[in-house]
Amino acid sequence: xxxxxxxxxxxxxxxxxxxxxxxxxxxxxxxxxxxxxxxxxxxxxxxxxxxxxxxxxxxxxxxxxxxxxxxxxxxxxxxxxxxxxxxxxxxxxxxxxxxxxxxxxxxxxxxxxxxxxxxxxxxxxxxxxxxxxxxxxxxxxxxxxxxxxxxxxxxxxxxxxxxxxxxxxxxxxxxxxxxxxxxxxxxxxxxxxxxxxxxxxxxxxxxxxxxxxxxxxxxxxxxxxxxxxxxxxxxxxxxxxxxxxxxxxxxxxxxxxxxxxxxxxxxxxxxxxxxxxxxxxxxxxxxxxxxxxxxxxxxxxxxxxxxxxxxxxxxxxxxxxxxxxxxxxxxxxxxxxxxxxxxxxxxxxxxxxxxxxxxxxxxxxxxxxxxxxxxxxxxxxxxxxxxxxxxxxxxxxxxxxxxxxxxxxxxxxxxxxxxxxxxxxxxxxxxxxxxxxxxxxxxxxxxxxxxxxxxxxxxxxxxxxxxxxxxxxxxxxxxxxxxxxxxxxxxxx
Amino acid sequence: xxxxxxxxxxxxxxxxxxxxxxxxxxxxxxxxxxxxxxxxxxxxxxxxxxxxxxxxxxxxxxxxxxxxxxxxxxxxxxxxxxxxxxxxxxxxxxxxxxxxxxxxxxxxxxxxxxxxxxxxxxxxxxxxxxxxxxxxxxxxxxxxxxxxxxxxxxxxxxxxxxxxxxxxxxxxxxxxxxxxxxxxxxxxxxxxxxxxxxxxxxxxxxxxxxxxxxxxxxxxxxxxxxxxxxxxxxxxxxxxxxxxxxxxxxxxxxxxxxxxxxxxxxxxxxxxxxxxxxxxxxxxxxxxxxxxxxxxxxxxx
Numbered sequence: 186x187x188x189x190x191x192x193x194x195x196x197x198x199x200x201x202x203x204x205x206x207x208x209x210x211x212x213x214x215x216x217x218x219x220x221x222x223x224x225x226x227x228x229x230x231x232x233x234x235x236x237x238x239x240x241x242x243x244x245x246x247x248x249x250x251x252x253x254x255x256x257x258x259x260x261x262x263x264x265x266x267x268x269x270x271x272x273x274x275x276x277x278x279x280x281x282x283x284x285x286x287x288x289x290x291x292x293x294x295x296x297x298x299x300x301x302x303x304x305x306x307x308x309x310x311x312x313x314x315x316x317x318x319x320x321x322x323x324x325x326x327x328x329x330x331x332x333x334x335x336x337x338x339x340x341x342x343x344x345x346x347x348x349x350x351x352x353x354x355x356x357x358x359x360x361x362x363x364x365x366x367x368x369x370x371x372x373x374x375x376x377x378x379x380x381x382x383x384x385x386x387x388x389x390x391x392x393x394x395x396x397x398x399x400x401x402x403x404x405x406x407x408x409x410x411x412x413x414x415x416x417x418x419x420x421x422x423x424x425x426x427x428x429x430x431x432x433x434x435x436x437x438x439x440x441x442x443x444x445x446x447x448x449x450x451x452x453x454x455x456x457x458x459x460x461x462x463x464x465x466x467x468x469x470x471x472x473x474x475x476x477x478x479x480x481x482x483x484x485x486x487x488x489x490x491x492x493x494x495x496x497x498x499x500x501x502x503x504x505x506x507x508x509x510x511x512x513x514x515x516x517x518x519x520x521x522x523x524x525x526x527x528x529x530x531x532x533x534x535x536x537x538x539x540x541x542x543x544x545x546x547x548x549x550x551x552x553x554x555x556x557x558x559x560x561x562x563x564x565x566x567x568x569x570x571x572x573x574x575x576x577x578x579x580x581x582x583x584x585x586x587x588x589x590x591x592x593x594x595x596x597x598x599x600x601x602x603x604x605x606x607x608x609x610x611x612x613x614x615x616x617x618x619x620x621x622x623x624x625x626x627x628x629x630x631x632x633x634x635x636x637x638x639x640x641x642x643x644x645x646x647x648x649x650x651x652x653x654x655x656x657x658x659x660x661x662x663x664x665x666x667x668x669x670x671x672x673x674x675x676x677x678x
Numbered sequence: 679x680x681x682x683x684x685x686x687x688x689x690x691x692x693x694x695x696x697x698x699x700x701x702x703x704x705x706x707x708x709x710x711x712x713x714x715x716x717x718x719x720x721x722x723x724x725x726x727x728x729x730x731x732x733x734x735x736x737x738x739x740x741x742x743x744x745x746x747x748x749x750x751x752x753x754x755x756x757x758x759x760x761x762x763x764x765x766x767x768x769x770x771x772x773x774x775x776x777x778x779x780x781x782x783x784x785x786x787x788x789x790x791x792x793x794x795x796x797x798x799x800x801x802x803x804x805x806x807x808x809x810x811x812x813x814x815x816x817x818x819x820x821x822x823x824x825x826x827x828x829x830x831x832x833x834x835x836x837x838x839x840x841x842x843x844x845x846x847x848x849x850x851x852x853x854x855x856x857x858x859x860x861x862x863x864x865x866x867x868x869x870x871x872x873x874x875x876x877x878x879x880x881x882x883x884x885x886x887x888x889x890x891x892x893x894x895x896x897x898x899x900x901x902x903x904x905x906x907x908x909x910x911x912x913x914x915x916x917x918x919x920x921x922x923x924x925x926x927x928x929x930x931x932x933x934x935x936x937x938x939x940x941x942x943x944x945x946x947x948x949x950x951x952x953x954x955x956x957x958x959x960x961x962x963x964x965x966x967x968x969x970x971x972x973x974x975x976x977x978x979x
Contacts, residue, residue: 332874509948
């Protein structure tokens with residue numbers, strides 16, 4: 186594939202001068218981005234950068250097969266522009282977000298409504314797609330749920346038990362993190378990044394730190410990269426285990442539910458063994474890591490990891506052996522590979538459609554340039570496939586961890602990051618346990634953040650859940666939801 | 679006078695022992711999962727707590743919101759009084775009382791569904807719709823079982839029907855009625871009494887809007903129903919009525935406990951099934967009862 190000249194090429198974890206990013210009138214940018222998406226590229230981020238009273242739109246696309254990222258920007262624009270979503274659905278949420286944040290209207294967007302609606306009305310009071318008919322009824326669930334989960338509003342259009350359409354309205358946890366980053370980095374910034382989505386602390390903290398290091402042109406000691414990879418995989422193990430148990434619980438299959446609930450805690454405690462916090466807060470810092478893994482704790486970590494891995498392997502085995510569980514998982518909540526590709530889905534949800542898409546493999550950075558785990562893929566796209574992929578990732582991440590713990594690197598764990606280069610754009614992507622975490626940082630003339638864009642994998646994937654429910658029984662919503670296990674706060678920012 | 683006293687004692691035994699069963703089921707589930715679990719008496723504590731709370735009423739709801747659970751509870755307690763207890767027989771017994779039993783259970787269901795529809799919430803409607811659709815099949819199975827018993831014994835009085843062993847059809851009836859027991863009492867694999875997921879609930883969705891004493895009455899009524907079915911199932915298989923009072927009571931208690939433990943084991947080891955498969959299992963229960971009926975007819979000839 187010839188490199189697209191309309192875009193500047195870069196790779197994960199690098200930066201380039203803002204002035205070197207190719208600039209196009211916005212209708213041109215839409216056309217050219219569309220042409221690249223047509224050729225198989227994937228939209229990673231599409232966001233606005235305010236300039237004067239106008240807005241520049243930045244497009245970040247990924248050529249996964251070429252391990253290359255490409256970036257371009259528009260000239261300052263106001264008012265509106267022809268929508269990219271009309272031809273390429275994967276831009277739908279990005280364009281709605283740009284419209285909400287900057288008032289730039291994508292003309293021809295098929296479903297233009299706010300993404301979070303932080304000011305003014307609550308999300309459940311917005312407009313919803315409605316199905317009319319004598320037999321059709323509407324079911325509204327949330328934002329307050331019966332269990333202890335995050336707030337979100339789900340509006341189902343049903344004919345009896347069958348779901349015709351599901352629309353998801355989020356925004357209850359909007360905290361304004363992107364706005365708080367502008368002008369930074371400040372002392373509080375690192376802590377704010379760690380709670381973008383609290384169960385993906387390591388993922389977001391690593392993405393942020395790499396972006397900062399790219400902006401400063403700093404190198405990270407190898408041992409710190411090694412430690413970050415270990416923490417990231419531990420995070421994946423803990424969350425996948427917890428969700429395996431939750432899936433079993435949602436179909437009332439108690440053996441796996443009980444066992445996984447316990448083992449999840451064991452994995453979290455391993456992260457606590459490294460840094461003193463079960464969710465990995467305070468471990469990853471720009472320039473390296475704040476805690477080292479001494480030899481005695483390293484050996485203890487290895488022992489306890491082996492124990493927990495064998496327990497989760499057994500618990501997953503019970504799940505696969507129970508025909509009553511398979512009957513619930515198979516052919517439930519199917520997302521077709523074409524849909525997943527069109528919507529630009531990421532992470533285990535995409536890999537469960539048979540798509541090989543993993544940042545650790547496609548755009549490796551940090552320790553993953555030196556060591557890799559095989560990508561876990563399963564065809565089918567149903568709840569069974571998503572559960573299967575997560576169970577496979579438990580095995581492969583476990584194996585990866587065993588190998589890495591057996592061959593520690595020596596050296597420093599932290600280096601000073603100098604001042605950030607002014608007027609520079611940096612891109613950093615990490616394969617968190619939910620999928621691709623993408624951070625784009627742009628510095629101003631003073632070397633502080635002018636714009637900081639965060640794309641949580643949930644931002645790509647929520648629409649996939651809505652599609653998975655089409656034609657399904659409404660009572661199967663919980664297992665579809667849990668098999669995707671998306672973040673509300675990561676979406677709401 | 680003595681009859682009145684005996685009836686009062688019998689009613690007290692039913693009302694006091696019923697909440698024990700859910701506690702036993704939860705203990706079995708906890709034991710299988712390797713947890714300590716809630717105390718066996720947890721439901722008693724819950725009932726006491728709920729009884730002291732006030733009632734939250736929707737402004738839309740009519741008095742049926744409270745009357746429904748109350749009538750359902752009375753119907754279930756009445757059904758319990760009809761059910762013979764081994765050698766002691768039934769408190770009230772007359773020719774055809776078995777029909778009244780079936781109708782009292784149906785009345786209780788009607789009233790619970792009525793109360794669920796009162797608030798006009800989507801969940802109440804969804805739960806009620808599911809409950810009555812499943813009931814169509816489980817009632818057929820129950821009535822067929824009753825028919826098999828009456829053909830076998832040539833009688834339509836409960837105490838007579840249950841005092842004889844059904845013979846070769848007993849195991850078929852037991853299997854069929856166990857399925858009906860699980861479905862009627864909202865246990866796994868038909869329903870999940872522990873779930874917090876509103877969209878998957880059957881019975882729980884119907885009572886989501888209830889609180890305080892009416893909710894306590896609903897929970898207590900459900901436990902009476904569970905005990906009722908466990909007693910019925912035990913007496914269908916075992917000829918308890920022919921034993922001496924002491925041995926009969928002990929056997930009945932042991933059999934009820936065994937049924938309860940079986941429910942707990944089923945909940946521990948199987949997943950809940952999808953709604954679209956529920957009719958299949960209930961039809962299987964019906965067929966088992968139907969074969970028992972055929973056996974009874976053949977045996978009679």
